[in-house]
Amino acid sequence: MALLQISEPGKSTMPHEHRYAVGIDLGTTNSLVASVISGTASILEQKNKERLLPSVVNYSSTNTLVGSEAKELQINNPHNTISSVKRLIGKNLSDIDTKYYSLDLKGDDSVIEIQTDQGVKNPVEVSSDILKKLKETAEESLGNELYGAVITVPAYFDDAQRQATKDSAKLAGINVLRLINEPTAAAVAYGLDQNKAGNFVIFDLGGGTFDVSILNLSKGIFEVQATHGDANLGGDDYDQIIFKWLCKNNEINISDAKIKQQLFSLSRDIKEALTNKTSVKINEKINEKIHIQCELSQKEFEIITKDLTKKTVDSTRQALHDAGLSVSEIQGVVMVGGSTRMPCIQSAVKDFFKQPLLNNLNPDEVVALGAAQQANILAGNTNDSLLLLDVTPLSLGIETMGDIVERIIPRNSTLPVSMGQAFTTYKDGQTAMIIHVVQGERDLVKDCRSLAQFTLKGIPPLVAGAAKILVTFQVDADGLLSVSAKELSTGIQSAIEVKPSYGLSDEKIKKMLEDSFNLANEDKESRALSEVKIEGLQLLEMIENAIKEDPDLLKDTELTLLQKNLSELKKSLESSNRDHIEELTKQLNESSQSFAAKRMDRSIHKALTGKSINSLEF
Amino acid sequence: MQFNIDLNRLQKSYRIIQAEIHPDKFVSANQLEKEQSLIKSTEVNDAYQTLKDPIKRAKYLIKINLESEKNDSTLPPEFLIQQMEWEEHLESISEQLKELEQFKLLIDGEYQKAMSGLEILCDKDKNWNHAMEILNKIQFIDKLNFKITNQINLIEIK
Numbered sequence: 001m002a003l004l005q006i007s008e009p010g011k012s013t014m015p016h017e018h019r020y021a022v023g024i025d026l027g028t029t030n031s032l033v034a035s036v037i038s039g040t041a042s043i044l045e046q047k048n049k050e051r052l053l054p055s056v057v058n059y060s061s062t063n064t065l066v067g068s069e070a071k072e073l074q075i076n077n078p079h080n081t082i083s084s085v086k087r088l089i090g091k092n093l094s095d096i097d098t099k100y101y102s103l104d105l106k107g108d109d110s111v112i113e114i115q116t117d118q119g120v121k122n123p124v125e126v127s128s129d130i131l132k133k134l135k136e137t138a139e140e141s142l143g144n145e146l147y148g149a150v151i152t153v154p155a156y157f158d159d160a161q162r163q164a165t166k167d168s169a170k171l172a173g174i175n176v177l178r179l180i181n182e183p184t185a186a187a188v189a190y191g192l193d194q195n196k197a198g199n200f201v202i203f204d205l206g207g208g209t210f211d212v213s214i215l216n217l218s219k220g221i222f223e224v225q226a227t228h229g230d231a232n233l234g235g236d237d238y239d240q241i242i243f244k245w246l247c248k249n250n251e252i253n254i255s256d257a258k259i260k261q262q263l264f265s266l267s268r269d270i271k272e273a274l275t276n277k278t279s280v281k282i283n284e285k286i287n288e289k290i291h292i293q294c295e296l297s298q299k300e301f302e303i304i305t306k307d308l309t310k311k312t313v314d315s316t317r318q319a320l321h322d323a324g325l326s327v328s329e330i331q332g333v334v335m336v337g338g339s340t341r342m343p344c345i346q347s348a349v350k351d352f353f354k355q356p357l358l359n360n361l362n363p364d365e366v367v368a369l370g371a372a373q374q375a376n377i378l379a380g381n382t383n384d385s386l387l388l389l390d391v392t393p394l395s396l397g398i399e400t401m402g403d404i405v406e407r408i409i410p411r412n413s414t415l416p417v418s419m420g421q422a423f424t425t426y427k428d429g430q431t432a433m434i435i436h437v438v439q440g441e442r443d444l445v446k447d448c449r450s451l452a453q454f455t456l457k458g459i460p461p462l463v464a465g466a467a468k469i470l471v472t473f474q475v476d477a478d479g480l481l482s483v484s485a486k487e488l489s490t491g492i493q494s495a496i497e498v499k500p501s502y503g504l505s506d507e508k509i510k511k512m513l514e515d516s517f518n519l520a521n522e523d524k525e526s527r528a529l530s531e532v533k534i535e536g537l538q539l540l541e542m543i544e545n546a547i548k549e550d551p552d553l554l555k556d557t558e559l560t561l562l563q564k565n566l567s568e569l570k571k572s573l574e575s576s577n578r579d580h581i582e583e584l585t586k587q588l589n590e591s592s593q594s595f596a597a598k599r600m601d602r603s604i605h606k607a608l609t610g611k612s613i614n615s616l617e618f
Numbered sequence: 619m620q621f622n623i624d625l626n627r628l629q630k631s632y633r634i635i636q637a638e639i640h641p642d643k644f645v646s647a648n649q650l651e652k653e654q655s656l657i658k659s660t661e662v663n664d665a666y667q668t669l670k671d672p673i674k675r676a677k678y679l680i681k682i683n684l685e686s687e688k689n690d691s692t693l694p695p696e697f698l699i700q701q702m703e704w705e706e707h708l709e710s711i712s713e714q715l716k717e718l719e720q721f722k723l724l725i726d727g728e729y730q731k732a733m734s735g736l737e738i739l740c741d742k743d744k745n746w747n748h749a750m751e752i753l754n755k756i757q758f759i760d761k762l763n764f765k766i767t768n769q770i771n772l773i774e775i776k
Contacts, residue, residue: 019646148645177645221633314775321771378645387637414667416641416660476656477641538648589650596654600639604658607638608631 019147021177021379022138023185023371026127026151026165028086028208028234029338031055032365033134033149034372035142036381041189041369044141052364053137056083057129059118066133075265078102078257080116084236085130087208088112088123089168090161090502102257110502124504125512127168135174148175150375152367154209155181156229156393158439159451159481160502166478167509177378179478182206182367183213184224184390186336189370190361191217192386198331199225201320203349204367205312206337208234212316214323214330223389226322226412228315233308235271235339241305242267242296246282250292262286274298275341302344309348316352322412327353334358336366390415392475394449399436403445408473411441418474422488425469429461435471437483450501456485460492529578536573536585540566543592546599553598558591565591621679621740623669632666673760676736676753684746693754704762708769715773722766725759732756 022035022044030052034043043051050068058070058081065073074081082103088096093107104115107122114121131151139146151174153165162179169176183202190196197218204211211229215222243263247254254260266284273280279297286292302309320327333353339345340363350357361369377386391412397405398421408419423433433456440448459467468488475481486493504512514524543566547554554562565588572581636659637643644655668674693701704725711717732755739749 178642221637317771317775321767378642380646385637387633387640388642389636389640414663416656417663418660474656474660477659535648539650542648542651592650593654596650597658600654600658603638604635607634 018381019379020138020142020144021147021372021375021381022134022142022149023368023373023375024131024134024149024151025182025185025368025371026086026130026134026153026168027055027367028084028206028236029055030207030364031130031134032368033138034365034368035138036372036376037142041372041376043365043368044138046137047140053130053133054083055085055130056081057085057126058082059116059121061117064118064129066129075258075261078261079104080118082114082116082121082126084208085123085126087232087236088114089127090158090164091123092502102261111504122504124164124168124171124509127165128171131169131172131174135172146174147379148177148375150178150180150185150371150378151176152182152185152371153179153479154204154206154229154231155183155211155213155227155390156209156231157479158231158394158449159479160449161231162479164502164504166480167504170509171512176478177375179480180371180374180388181211181213181224181227181390181393181479182209183211183227183336184215184222184388185368185370185374186334186361186366187213187215187217187222187370188373188386188388189366190334190358191222192370192373196332199323199325199329201316201330201333201353202336203312203316203333203340204229204336205339205345206234207339208232208236210234210312210315212312212319214319214325220385221387221389224391224414225325226319227391227393228319228322229393230311230315233311234337235342237308238271238305238339238342239264239267241308242270242301245296245304246292246294249294250290252290252292259286259290266292270296271301271342274301275343298343305344309344312345313348313352316349330355332358334361334366336363338364390477390479392417392479394439395441396451396473396475396481397438397440397448399438399445405438405440405443405445405448409475413475415479416474416476418472420470420472423469423471424465425459425462425467426464428464430464430467431459431461432457433459433469435483437473437481451481452501454483454485454496456496458492459487460490462489525578529576532578532581532585533573536569536581539585539588540569540573543588543595546592546595550599550602553602554595558595561591562588562595619679621672621676622737623675625670628666628669632662635662672733672736673753673757676740676749676756679740680746680750680753683744684750693751693758697755701758708762708766712769713773715770718766718770718773722763722770725763725766729756729759729763732759 022033025032032043032052034041045051046053046067048068053067054071056067056070056074058065058073058077060080070081074083079102091112092109093105093112098105105112106115107113111122135146149169151165151169153162166176166179183204186202186204187200200215200217202213202215209231210233211227213227214225216225246263246267254263270280270282279295281295282292284292330353333349333355335357346357374386374388376382377384391414392409393411395407395411396409397407400406408421409417425433435454435456437451437454438445438448439451442448456469459469469485470488471483471485473481473483483496485496543562547562565584569584569588572584639655639658639662641652641655641659644652668678707721711721732752736749736752736756739745739752
């Protein structure tokens with residue numbers, strides 16, 4: 001909860017001062033932070049003048065290092081140095097190939113744990129340390145406390161990975177304005193910068209993830225038509241192919257973590273050298289026994305990695321098909337992510353779309369720049385209108401009899417989206433029910449990604465089949481799922497207990513958050529009280545203003561009830577009774593629901609008539 | 619409301635409304651407005667998806683106009699025979715790109731023809747029972763078209 005920038009009572013409708021908002025590209029290999037300064041989005045440099053922060057964290061028993069300092073320790077201190085943590089977030093051990101990590105990885109079914117000299121770390125904590133560093137960089141270079149951030153995630157991230165990313169930000173003390181998809185952010189930077197219109201493809205190959213999105217751009221509107229990708233495919237995989245090739249060609253077998261790390265770095269260097277050289281000679285003495293001598297040509301590199309490249313082209317074809325478009329209807333192809341520098345990728349994409357590629361914005365920076373522009377708009381710093389309409393990358397479904405998935409929300413649905421599904425009981429007097437939610441395109445539960453088990457409780461005991469429970473699945477603008485349920489015959493709201501399949505439980509996150517503040521009990525209490533007061537006050541002011549603006553939307557009885565709730569809340573705000581303030585805020589919130597809905601309808605009507613659309617009869 | 623609508627205007631209205639109520643416009647608002655924006659924005663997306671797609675739009679129109687809920691999708695026997703013939707044809711040419719593309723043209727034509735029929739039934743005749751029947755036909759044709767396109771894609775990937 002942000003405690004910043006709250007204006008005094010009665011002044012909330014005044015134009016506010018500048019809110020310091022940033023865009024963060026939390027990458028597999030490198031991370032960046034950017035902000036709009038005097039109207040232009042710029043990357044914020046770190047103290048050492050670097051623009052890219054290597055996404056590497058080193059945990060020694062006494063110290064936590066982030067960025068290039070940590071990266072330098074990668075080879076000599078591999079067990080304590082964590083890189084590519086983005087590949088571990090929202091996953092469990094069985095999801096990953098541990099032999100490619102020089103880390104001591106443990107954990108259970110739902111989360112990965114990394115043993116370091118500083119103790120056990122989970123991927124959320126590691127990401128949060130990277131985010132803290134970026135926040136520090138931003139606050140130092142902006143000279144102000146941050147209001148909030150837009151954080152980018154791969155479009156193809158599933159719910160668990162998105163939730164874990166948001167949790168990391170919370171843990172770093174960042175107010176998340178929105179999670180947006182990386183290709184969409186790139187489109188924003190590109191579209192706003194070049195003022196383009198039409199159908200555009202964003203081809204985004206990063207260090208560890210691949211996304212392709214098809215967007216329709218027109219004057220400040222960015223509508224995603226379809227997205228596809230692979231959350232486990234990136235430049236790292238090309239490094240690994242070279243790594244395997246090196247081992248095979250030089251007949252080496254390694255188990256030593258340090259040597260493994262050295263060879264990984266060497267592989268990456270070879271890949272990067274092949275960007276502008278047709279061939280690279282390698283002559284590297286690793287130790288007394290291992291001396292690597294060989295040559296890799298661009299042509300051969302293209303051949304040994306062709307399966308990876310084909311995957312990206314197949315995804316692109318699928319996205320185009322889902323968008324209902326053909327190659328000839330595409331006005332531009334934007335290349336994003338450092339890995340798109342590889343000549344084999346450039347030529348594969350060029351051949352597929354039969355047109356030159358758009359490379360004029362730095363592929364490493366374009367995502368952060370777009371996120372910064374969106375952050376500036378969300379924070380309300382500009383009157384530029386920008387509407388981002390993004391989609392769900394993967395279908396959401398539930399498990400039904402016989403291990404079959406029933407699809408509830410199809411992929412590529414525009415966000416926010418919700419779908420209701422009715423269930424009934426199959427036993428007399430049944431009062432609870434379990435719903436297993438999965439994400440993916442396959443028909444069998446075991447082939448999809450398990451998201452969570454929802455246990456519905458408090459179903460009124462009726463004969464079998466008599467209770468009708470409407471379960472609503474809502475995916476919000478961050479792409480995050482929430483589930484609610486209601487028994488229709490009695491109108492009873494059922495309680496829902498969520499057990500996420502991956503990632504940390506709500507309680508664990510809450511505890512980590514509390515630990516991180518490290519405050520004394522009385523501090524915690526006063527902090528909590530001021531949060532509750534601010535929320536109550538905001539609501540109170542908003543309703544008072546609303547009554548002034550739209551009195552005709554309220555019936556006398558409604559007005560009387562609202563005024564009663566308002567004066568009760570106002571009185572309680574002078575006290576220090578947290579529970580009471582919370583209760584009255586909740587009451588006012590509930591009694592003003594229909595008023596708020598009517599006001600929203602009125603604003604829709606105004607917008608439509610204002611824009612000279614003569615009638616509303618659709 | 620009509621079946622035949624101006625899709626350009628639909629898109630324009632949709633964008634104007636979302637620009638007003640999308641959750642992005644309420645990032646710094648209080649909980650009440652955030653919730654309302656989420657609810658409305660979700661509804662508007664649902665409405666737009668329903669109206670944009672001719673099959674969903676027809677389904678919706680028929681649903682609000684047809685008195686009885688019963689939907690016994692009776693298709694005339696000659697169409698059932700036609701269905702079987704098409705399915706068999708698709709099977710026999712499933713590996714031949716040229717034939718598939720030709721077949722797709724034929725099915726596209728059938729789709730267009732049925733859609734024009736549906737438009738008259740909805741907007742002029744207001745014959746909802748008959749409209750239901752044509753809609754069932756269209757849904758079959760649409761699925762068949764999807765299968766053909768998939769097959770063409772499979773061959774192209776190879």
